Amino acid sequence: MVEIKVAKTAGFCFGVDRAVRLVYNEIQKGEKCVTLGPIIHNKQVVNDLQEKGVRIIEDVSEYESDERVIIRSHGVGQSIYDKLEQNGNKYIDATCPFVARIHKIVKDKTQEGYIILIAGDSEHPEVVGITGHGDNNCIVFKNSDELKEIFLKNSDFLEKKVAIVAQTTYNIILWEECLKALPKNNSNIIIYDTICNATSCRQEEAVELSKSSDIMIVIGGKHSSNTIKLYDVCKEHCNSTYHIENSDELFALNLTNAKKIGITAGASTPAYIIKEVQTKMTEILNNFDEDINFEEALAQSFKKIHIGERVKAYVVSVNNSEAIVDVGTKHTGYVPLSELTDDPTKTPSDILSVGDEVELIVTKINDQDGIVTLSKKKIDETLGFEQIIKAKEENSVVDGIVQNVVKGGVLASHNGVRVFIPASQTGLGKNSKLETLLKKKVEFTIIEVNEQRRRAVGSISAVLRAKREEAKSKFWETAEVGKVYKGEVKSITNYGVFVDLGGVDGMIHISELSWGRIKHPTDVVQLGDVVEVFIKELDKDTNRVSLGYKKIEDNPWEKFKAQFNVGDVIKATIVSITPFGAFAQIIEGVDGLIHISQIANRRVDNINEILSIGQEVDVKILEIDMDKKRISISMRALLEEESEAVEEVTEEAVEVTAEVDTAQAE
Numbered sequence: 001m002v003e004i005k006v007a008k009t010a011g012f013c014f015g016v017d018r019a020v021r022l023v024y025n026e027i028q029k030g031e032k033c034v035t036l037g038p039i040i041h042n043k044q045v046v047n048d049l050q051e052k053g054v055r056i057i058e059d060v061s062e063y064e065s066d067e068r069v070i071i072r073s074h075g076v077g078q079s080i081y082d083k084l085e086q087n088g089n090k091y092i093d094a095t096c097p098f099v100a101r102i103h104k105i106v107k108d109k110t111q112e113g114y115i116i117l118i119a120g121d122s123e124h125p126e127v128v129g130i131t132g133h134g135d136n137n138c139i140v141f142k143n144s145d146e147l148k149e150i151f152l153k154n155s156d157f158l159e160k161k162v163a164i165v166a167q168t169t170y171n172i173i174l175w176e177e178c179l180k181a182l183p184k185n186n187s188n189i190i191i192y193d194t195i196c197n198a199t200s201c202r203q204e205e206a207v208e209l210s211k212s213s214d215i216m217i218v219i220g221g222k223h224s225s226n227t228i229k230l231y232d233v234c235k236e237h238c239n240s241t242y243h244i245e246n247s248d249e250l251f252a253l254n255l256t257n258a259k260k261i262g263i264t265a266g267a268s269t270p271a272y273i274i275k276e277v278q279t280k281m282t283e284i285l286n287n288f289d290e291d292i293n294f295e296e297a298l299a300q301s302f303k304k305i306h307i308g309e310r311v312k313a314y315v316v317s318v319n320n321s322e323a324i325v326d327v328g329t330k331h332t333g334y335v336p337l338s339e340l341t342d343d344p345t346k347t348p349s350d351i352l353s354v355g356d357e358v359e360l361i362v363t364k365i366n367d368q369d370g371i372v373t374l375s376k377k378k379i380d381e382t383l384g385f386e387q388i389i390k391a392k393e394e395n396s397v398v399d400g401i402v403q404n405v406v407k408g409g410v411l412a413s414h415n416g417v418r419v420f421i422p423a424s425q426t427g428l429g430k431n432s433k434l435e436t437l438l439k440k441k442v443e444f445t446i447i448e449v450n451e452q453r454r455r456a457v458g459s460i461s462a463v464l465r466a467k468r469e470e471a472k473s474k475f476w477e478t479a480e481v482g483k484v485y486k487g488e489v490k491s492i493t494n495y496g497v498f499v500d501l502g503g504v505d506g507m508i509h510i511s512e513l514s515w516g517r518i519k520h521p522t523d524v525v526q527l528g529d530v531v532e533v534f535i536k537e538l539d540k541d542t543n544r545v546s547l548g549y550k551k552i553e554d555n556p557w558e559k560f561k562a563q564f565n566v567g568d569v570i571k572a573t574i575v576s577i578t579p580f581g582a583f584a585q586i587i588e589g590v591d592g593l594i595h596i597s598q599i600a601n602r603r604v605d606n607i608n609e610i611l612s613i614g615q616e617v618d619v620k621i622l623e624i625d626m627d628k629k630r631i632s633i634s635m636r637a638l639l640e641e642e643s644e645a646v647e648e649v650t651e652e653a654v655e656v657t658a659e660v661d662t663a664q665a666e
Contacts, residue, residue, distance in 0.1 A: 015096025077132015120167030220266030227266030384415030471503025556589030
């Protein structure tokens with residue numbers, strides 16, 4: 001028997017799934033849509049969308065006024081956004097959030113004077129889009145050899161600021177080689193690991209699966225970058241690795257003598273194509289088995305079955321109302337939709353596929369017509385309740401779909417068994433609406449079972465608490481000052497922001513949010529934002545975590561230190577006035593104090609008579625105290641210097657006049 005294993009991470013990634021859903025949603029609304037290039041690198045999906053009226057264009061100029069432009073998950077350069085805005089085109093941005101992050105990095109670092117190096121394929125649409133945010137300041141390289149060549153040809157790069165990013169689907173093995181090829185300990189080089197986590201997981205899983213497989217099947221478009229990279233990493237560990245687009249290509253492959261076959265798929269491969277390949281491969285492999293005992297097969301066809309009997313059957317075909325199965329007898333088996341599921345939103349094809357082996361209960365037999373009616377739902381209910389009892393005994397976690405909101409709680413279906421979850425056990429807040437859980441998949445534990453009445457009570461809250469405690473314990477095992485985390489902003493107060501680090505909340509004090517002045521934390525972050533923070537202080541006894549948010553490289557005091565010295569004459573803008581002087585902004589985030597005695601070369605009683613907020617003045621830097629972050633600046637010093645200069649000119653004029661008078665007298 002051949003073992004076929006499908007990688008868990010195979011198929012659509014988050015970004016592709018989001019882009020495709022956006023297009024289908026627009027179609028359902030009746031919108032006319034065009035995509036800038038194919039929405040994904042998959043012919044089947046693209047063909048289906050074209051059949052539904054979605055046009056593919058290569059340039060914004062091809063757009064028609066009644067169409068909505070959809071920017072695909074690969075993203076585009078800034079010039080495309082500018083064209084769309086200038087033309088007033090309606091558009092939806094389906095750029096993958098991970099790609100959009102690279103756009104921001106490239107744009108920000110370009111503005112800061114960095115040279116941008118990009119690991120990837122220069123002709124891939126994602127890379128073309130990334131370079132379009134770098135103001136012609138980007139260099140693309142394919143591998144470590146090309147990266148070394150770049151530094152050899154541009155020796156001055158070692159002294160310049162360089163930022164390195166990677167295409168989200170870049171080969172993780174090649175990326176590691178590129179990092180090793182970089183000049184060592186160069187503080188001018190900043191490395192951003194921008195390979196998508198889903199890509200990394202998919203490639204890592206593909207490597208492990210290919211190591212243990214005799215044959216490796218990689219499913220995806222022939223032009224799909226991430227699929228090609230999957231093929232490359234699998235080929236390194238399994239010589240019999242094949243790249244196919246669909247199940248039709250299986251017939252050209254040699255699948256004989258294989259004991260283990262692995263299947264993975266690129267991020268732009270729909271789940272139904274993966275399933276078709278798996279089913280077709282099973283059929284092909286079954287046909288290889290020539291050791292069939294025909295006498296036994298004939299006897300099996302006349303085997304009797306009875307109402308209430310459990311049988312195993314194979315799905316022969318599926319339509320909108322039922323599944324037709326082979327039960328191994330002379331009968332044709334039918335499983336009506338009503339006996340497949342209670343979920344009104346599902347069709348038979350959502351539950352069963354051709355080639356599936358399924359256990360059923362016989363509910364009706366018609367020997368005259370050779371028909372037997374069967375039920376999957378009754379099997380599911382029986383097995384489901386057995387699982388419910390076992391879950392209660394083992395205190396294990398089960399999952400189900402919330403089907404209804406009822407008085408006092410919700411009903412979740414687990415394999416056909418309805419479990420009541422009281423409102424107090426849903427994990428929702430006191431004033432939250434239970435309807436938010438409808439049709440959602442939830443995890444829960446079983447806290448009560450009535451076997452006679454076949455009823456059960458579950459708790460989502462218990463699972464959430466356990467997960468949070470587990471995450472909390474894991475956090476404290478590894479947490480240390482300086483460690484960087486990404487977390488979601490859970491609440492905002494006047495004095496700071498609380499961030500969920502995974503089981504533990506940390507606080508960013510308002511003073512740590514920005515180097516500049518802010519009136520409220522919402523000037524910087526909003527609820528739900530995912531932010532990158534680092535641990536400033538830890539107190540395990542009180543479970544308190546203090547976080548830092550603002551980056552050292554953005555410290556305006558460091559920028560000031562690099563640009564200014566005592567004695568410099570500069571321009572500054574008055575930002576506040578106090579009884580003892582005025583504060584003036586030198587650069588954003590750095591203010592200097594003009595003491596009342598340094599405003600004019602005379603006594604000043606009312607500062608407001610001389611200065612006003614927003615006024616730009618010339619000042620001289622008198623003193624800099626970097627430790628205390630204090631700067632003393634003076635207007636008076638410049639006035640005195642000007643006065644001295646005038647006096648010198650006057651004295652020289654008097655001397656010249658005296659000399660002239662003397663000469664005339666003589």
